[in-house]
Amino acid sequence: MPTLRILALLAVTALSASAAEVKYQLVPNFLGTPPGKATIGNSHGEIAVDSAGLIYVSVQEKDAGIQVYGKDGKFLKALPLPMSLHGFVIRKSAEGEFLYGAVLGEQRFLKAKLDGTIVMEIKPDAFPADKGKGKGFQGVMKRHNFKGMCATHGTERKHRTSGGIGSHGTDRGHGAKIKKGKRMSGHMGDERVTVRSLDVVKIDAEKNLLLLLAASNFGRFIQFMRSRAAQAAEKGAVAEGGGGQPLPVKG
Numbered sequence: 001m002p003t004l005r006i007l008a009l010l011a012v013t014a015l016s017a018s019a020a021e022v023k024y025q026l027v028p029n030f031l032g033t034p035p036g037k038a039t040i041g042n043s044h045g046e047i048a049v050d051s052a053g054l055i056y057v058s059v060q061e062k063d064a065g066i067q068v069y070g071k072d073g074k075f076l077k078a079l080p081l082p083m084s085l086h087g088f089v090i091r092k093s094a095e096g097e098f099l100y101g102a103v104l105g106e107q108r109f110l111k112a113k114l115d116g117t118i119v120m121e122i123k124p125d126a127f128p129a130d131k132g133k134g135k136g137f138q139g140v141m142k143r144h145n146f147k148g149m150c151a152t153h154g155t156e157r158k159h160r161t162s163g164g165i166g167s168h169g170t171d172r173g174h175g176a177k178i179k180k181g182k183r184m185s186g187h188m189g190d191e192r193v194t195v196r197s198l199d200v201v202k203i204d205a206e207k208n209l210l211l212l213l214a215a216s217n218f219g220r221f222i223q224f225m226r227s228r229a230a231q232a233a234e235k236g237a238v239a240e241g242g243g244g245q246p247l248p249v250k251g
Contacts, residue, residue, distance in 0.1 A: 027073075031055070031069055031073045032073055032074045032075045033075065034075050034078065035075070040057060040059060040067060041060060041061050042060040043058060043059045044058045044059075044060070044085075044087075046058040046086070049090070050090050051097060053071045054068055054076070054114075055068070055069040055070070055071075056088075058085055058086065058088055058101075059083070061078065063081075065082050065083045065084070065085040066078065066079040066081050066088070066099070066116070079099075079114075079116030081099075081112060081118075082103045082105065082106065082110075083105075084103050084105030085101045085103055085110070086101065086103070086104045087102050088101030089101070090114070097113075097114055098112065098113060098114070098119070099114060104226075107124045108121060108122060108123045108124065109122040131190050132190065132193040134187075134188075134189040134190035135190075136188065137185070137186065137187055137188070138187075139161075140160075140161075140162040140183060141160050143183075144183040146162060146183075149161055149163065162183075165184070195214060198213065198214050199212065200212060201213050
């Protein structure tokens with residue numbers, strides 16, 4: 001009897017496994033093209049589907065950043081959203097169904113209805129600009145990582161000083177004003193800190209959490225931004241590919 005139960009359980013498990021198997025089939029030229037165009041245009045590659053089965057595609061078209069297609073792949077309409085809309089998703093709540101996305105070229109975040117009406121916008125100045133921990137008045141060794149003076153040859157009680165700064169005068173011999181930006185002792189900390197290339201330990205998509213390996217105080221705000229190197233690389237790729245609007249690169 002126990003043997004028959006085990007065989008029955010194995011048979012049910014095999015049937016459920018075969019029923020759960022999902023098969024995909026490639027359908028060439030499924031999406032149609034907008035009227036008067038040979039292709040859908042340059043795309044970021046993001047596609048989302050709403051609860052009604054309509055397909056939303058992100059494209060780099062001015063004032064028409066999202067194209068909407070029906071279940072049969074036919075073009076329906078273009079939503080009046082920015083062309084640099086990137087990483088968008090569609091979520092349904094008690095208030096309705098909305099589209100969320102980041103506008104990379106303008107550094108802002110949008111929430112829009114499925115007809116393209118923007119109902120919420122978060123601009124860069126809305127993010128809190130937090131500061132690092134204040135450390136008071138510090139010398140050049142702690143503030144600028146100077147190695148200090150030589151510990152031999154008659155150095156007395158000046159091992160942690162910066163040394164002479166007269167050669168950095170604006171007009172040597174005619175004034176004692178030091179050039180701006182000279183690294184000297186002074187107030188340290190209590191300012192915005194930028195750190196590059198942090199290690200991502202874990203991404204929890206369900207809880208919308210990002211775990212980073214970094215040294216920081218509790219209760220601080222962290223803002224993620226693309227580095228200038230990434231912007232320059234994207235600018236070069238856009239120049240070669242002929243599309244997109246990356247952030248402006250200074251310097």
